[in-house]
Amino acid sequence: MTDVDVPESHPRYESLLTRHRIEAGVEKGITSKQGLIAQGRGEAYDYLLGERTLGSADQAERAAAAHLLLADHPVLSVNGNVAALVPGEMVELADATGADIEVNLFNRTQERMERIADHLREHGAEDVKGLTADGRIPGLDHERAKVDADGIGDADVVLVPLEDGDRAEALAEMGKTELVVDLNPLSRSAQTATVPIVDNIIRAVPNVTAHARDLQDASEADLRDIVAAFDREAALDAAEDAIRRGDLD
């Protein structure tokens, strides 16, 4: 995955590496062709954000870590883009927070589900949920509603990176605390999230893990304070403002 032929000094190194990973994901049968388009949309926003983690995004990442640590049953949802871009990083986040990992696809096929689960296992995941599909998210059509009853179905806190707006809304309606990673602060997924993380998933996931490790010994009261202090509207506004100003310093 890292044997990409781009010199690190290239000004678009990170972006080109990311594209390469998505392309490799498509070739491996874990990422859909639609995933290429989603990545292109994300890149455009990242460019306007200056390809950096805003202070407001860092706060969102800390709040997300606190939510995961406070949860009774946290679950990290993985789709084809997430699996291609940050498989090992998701496994590390699961380890740091005691979360389950569940494969959850917009365009669900049994073959792609299994390939993604295998890919995650190759990156150290022990138990990968999503293949049982004995639970449903109310309000969505059959294929898109499938989840594991003892996974996302039972979760109180779910991290859903790069999620489609409909499903983000349906999960929020189930009363779940929803942590979303999405570079577009105007997308419905970001707008419905309890914690919208407007940052590239490549930077976001390792940073949530770093915060979770930092907060490992924090008291429940301290974690609750971090959660309460996070202002989702302010975070969305800060991201939108950075994009509109287009100040890349």
Ligand code: ATP
């Ligand atoms: P809506 O949420 O308004 O319904 P959508 O679901 O139609 O929008 P998609 O293109 O399906 O939008 O979803 C992809 C989302 O993921 C986009 O908002 C895009 O900005 C975001 N995205 C893509 N790649 C990344 C990435 N690497 N990191 C973070 N976000 C990303």
Ligand code: MG
């Ligand atoms: Mg979306």
